[in-house]
Amino acid sequence: MNRLRLRVASLLIIVFITATGVLSARVPQLRFIQDAGAWVLTPAQWVISGPTRAVGDLIESMQVPGQLRSENERLVEEVARLQQEVARVAELERENQELRKYMELDAAFPSFQFIEAGVVASDPSNLVKALTINRGSDHGVKEGMTVLTPAGLVGQVLRVSPVASRVLLVTDISSSVTAIGQESRAHGVVNGERTSDLTMKYISQSSNVQPGERVVTSGLGGIYPPGILIGEVVSVDKKDTEIFQEARIRPAMEFSSLERVLVVINHVPVKLDTGQ
């Protein structure tokens, strides 16, 4: 009997709660029942959830150092990987720019055949301005061949071994290049100087060479092919008492920072004495 009462009471309570839920959603006046429930239950929730959250936080905080450590390690690895990636991308970008310049050079001198060479050392002597490149006779390099970069003329191959070559720079005091001013069409000979600049000598007094003018190889004498940029006129020394005028030329590149050069392998200097 008691069991039956209990069952009926339970059933009534369920019906009441269901009816309250359904009705309070439709009849706003009945919402106080829900609010009253919330009013009673919320503090209870707060009382119960407070310590629960505290215990949870405590457990979480006990787990955090381990997580932080592993997270930190992961981030450090990530930073290192990204730094490496940034360096690689920067190098690729530099290489890309260099290759673009080489393509421009190919377009400017379609008749030239180049081989690329790395600069491996400078000359150990202080009395000569020369470089060692990692291409030699095994790669088709011969004495006298022209060496350049997309920026301009570097020099001439002086000595060749099977796997390396010495290149005499145009800035060496013993170097001479027949040259021409691009605008004035003034001919002269560009010599290496004691400073890092070059001097263009034997310019006719009638020529109108001006600062800022670009000077290129003229090809006279057959040693260097024509049209390769040597540098830019910085100043002109013209005296009425002299037969020729001279011009100071700033080279088209910084030779101390050269890393790669191109050797023109299909232009072998003409030997005038043998008529070749």
Place this chain on the structure above:
Amino acid sequence: MLAFGAILQSTVLSELSLMGQRIDLVLLIVTSVALLRGAWTGLSWGIIGGLMLDYLSALPFATHTVSMCVIAVIVGLGLRQLSQDYPLLPFLTMPLVTVTFYLSVGAVSTALGWPVDWDWVFGRVLLPVVILDTVALPFVYLPVYTIRRRTRVEINWQTSHG
């Protein structure tokens, strides 16, 4: 050591320049050896060191070999005797050694068909090179001295126990 010195001179040391000029590492090694072990040992080191430089340089072949031998003999015969009485003498006479070396290189190079602009050598090259070589000599002399002392002790030890 000399091959390594010659390679260093043409690569890493070219970055450490004073007014565009660099330390003559091989010359410093040969000078140190000649001071410590005399003219004959200095001469053999001078030949090897000079050959190394000649292989790497655009100057006519033998220019450095001849000049290094000249220096080894001068230092080994002359300065070595004096330096036993005056230990600081090598450091003070290094400018003279450097100038002699460059005069020799210039003369031999000119004789072999590569003329040198002496105005440029005296006006621009010698002063920075003399300063660099003199400052660098102790940093080369002391390791060579240490190596020599250690190897001598080892040889003496081996002889006395052999």
